[in-house]
Amino acid sequence: MTMMIQKELAIYTAIHSIPVGKVSTYGNIAKLAGFPNNARLVGTLLKNLPDGSSLPWHRVINSQGKISFEKDSSKYREQFMLLYSEGVVFNKGKVDLNLYGI
Secondary structure (H helix, E strand, O other): OOHHHHHHHHHHHHHHOOOOOOEEEHHHHHHHOOOOOOHHHHHHHHHOOOOOOOOOHHHEEOOOOOOOOOOOOHHHHHHHHHHHHOOOOEEOOEEOHHHHEO
8 A cells, every 4th residue: 555545544534533513623634644744635635525425524624713615605605504513613703623623
């Protein structure tokens, strides 16, 4: 197995482990996967997920506690609604990482 495939598998596993009602950041997912300097890779992998993926991509947000999509976009609304439906609360567009983060 190549190093890249190992990284991808570890990152997908870390994302899969985020419980319902919790979030994690790109950087924290990279760290949990064992590759702490690969936050951008986490974003790239999520960006390239196939439609209909069962991976809970919506539980990954940025280090400021915000959704990374443009606020007016349909993807922003989709991610917001998925998190909201799981009980994640936003205050002024941010999630309290101390409360909801893993």
